[in-house]
Structures are given as C-alpha cells and as structure tokens.
Amino acid sequence: MAYDLEEQEKLEALKAWWERYGTLATAVVVVVALAVAGWSGWRAYQGYRANQAMGYFEALEDAARGVNGPGGADAATRIKAASDTLRSEYAGTAYASRGVLVAAQALEEKKDYAGAQRELEWLVARKDQSTLQPVARLRLAGLLLDQKQYDQALAQLNNPPAAFAALFADRRGDILAAQGKRDDARAAWQSALAAMPANAALKQIIQLKLDALSGA
Template structure:
C-alpha cells in the first residue's frame, strides 16, 4: 500500500511539473527542430544557388571563347543573370571580368565599361575590385575619357601601385603631358622592381626620350 502511495505521489508531482513547464518544453523542442530544419534548408539553398551561379559562369566562359553576334548576346545575357540573381556569388565578380575582357576584345567598349563599372560599384571582393578599376581606366583611355580614367587610379592599393602608375602614364601621354607621363612611369619602375612589367615601362620611357 505504501508503494502505491509513493507511486501516486510521483505521478502527481510529474503532472504538476508538466502543467507548469509542459508548454515551455514543447515550445523549446519546436524551436530546436525548426532551427535544425531551417539551417539544413539554408545550406541546401546556398548549395543550389552556388550550383546555378557556376552554371551561368561556365556558360559565359564558353560564349567568351566563341565568335559572332550570338556569342556576344550570350555573354551579356549570362552576365546580366549573374549580376541580377547571384550578385553575392563569388562566380559573379569573376564572370563580370571575363565578360568585360571578351567585350573589350570585340571592341564593344561601352559593353566592357558597363561590366567593369558594375563590378567596381557592387563587388566586395578586395582582390578583384582594384583589377577592375585598372581595366576600367584602360577602357576609358580608349574612349578618350581621360579625366574619368585618371579618377579610377586614385588611392592605389599597395599591390597595384606600380600598375596604376604605369596606366596613369599612358593616360597622361594621351593628354599630351609627356613630362608628367615620364614621372608616372618612373614611379611605376620604382614600385614594380623586378616585375617583368617594368621592362615594358622602361621601353615607354626610352621611346619618350627618343621622340
């Protein structure tokens, strides 16, 4: 009889505990399960997005290796999709650079410029943005937009100081400022050191001296 009483007391205590904490426990279990499901769903979504972005990047690369108006249309379409639907993907910044190079090589300077301007404005990739600025300055130089080209070369990152100075010299020479161009190229030589590009810069200085 004592055993039955003891069991009853335990059951009563359990019921009392459940009445007090049961709803809270159920809520906590639901939250934990929802968090796990949500995390797995997010991982799947991220993987799916990355896979799709990679597909468009590969399509863009393939089109860049082809010729004709259809190839240009595919380059622009793939780049547009990457920028609009996958702007945060690592494939997008690289794809935009590929698109810009392909369009510039086809003398579509406006198209190349649009790609690079988007990358400079929207990408958070610290390695690619300085390269995009350098290439954008080159496109603007070809378009004779000298002031805008020089503006891209302000605040050069240390790793690009030599290349930026070299491009600045090109722009200054195009403006007819030979002395300033020489100064920029001499600065580039100091920054480039033993880099093979330094040989090209020296040839520019030598050509300027012989002009």
C-alpha cells in the same frame, strides 16, 4: 513499484522542475530543431543558387570562346544575356563578378566598347567585391584610355588599394603620356617602379617606357 525515500525525493524534485521549466525546455528544443532545419535548408538553397550561377557562367565562357569566330555576333548576344542574368539574379555570387570580367574582355575583342564598359562599370560600383573591383577599375581605365577619354580614365585610378598601387601608377603613367604630360607620366612610372618588388616582371616594361620617354 515502491520507491525508497531518496528516490521519491528525486522524483518530486524532477516533477517540480518540470512543472516550472518544462514548457521552456520544450520550447528551446523546438527552436533549436527549427534552427538546425532552417540552416540546413538555407545551405541547400545557397548550393542550388551557386549551381545555377555556375551554369550561366559556363555558358558565358563558352560563348566568349567563340566571339571571334564565324558566329561572333550570336556569341556576343549570348554573352550579354548570360552576364545580364548573373548580374541581376546572382549578383552576390563570385560567378557574377568573374563573369563580368570575362564578358568585358570578349566584348572588347569584338570592339563592342560600350558593352564592355557597361560590364566593367557594374563591377566597379560593387563595393562588396573588394577582390575583383580593383581589377575592373584598371581594365575600365585602359578601355577609356583606348577611346581617348583621358579624364574619365584617370578618375578610375584615384585612391588605389595598397596591393594595386604599382599597377594603378603604371596605368596612370600610360594615360598621362597619351596626354603629352611627360613629366607627370615619368613621375607616375617611377612611383610604380618604387612600389614593385625587385623581381617583378613588369618593372622591365615600365623601365622601357621611361627610357622611351627620355629619348623622345
């Protein structure tokens, strides 16, 4: 097949470009293909892990619903086993932190305070769980308050996130009142009121605490 001069020049230019960049172009195509395949594989693996974590979380929830029933002791054992697996093997998933809160609540209802504390302390130590970590700190402070471990409870309430400032101040007031530090408790509750929206339902409860404190 004959080519005219212009076509021959194009072919020669293409041949020269391929001789110079062909290996690099092939390598780029291969790298891109491997990256796409790797990303797809990673997403599939993450999806598999998420499904596995969800299974343990659902098992934990199921056990928690039966913790106060006739098989409460067995339910508590299953709760701890499921939570241990979530914390050790799926710590980076949302199911682990959510599972800890469910487990802690169930164990506290079972009066297994040491078990509940262990669950909450794990979540408190997880700096990567910024959404649920403050919830764990509040819950842990309340658990320690119930056990009259006042100093340890107050330590959980230092440097509250802005979104939790009012709730932390309210819990601080509870602890200080339990210690008999009425003036400090009043200041904490007043701080909580000031930090809350005007229509917050909790404001009425805090006001009742202040009224009871003034009448004591």
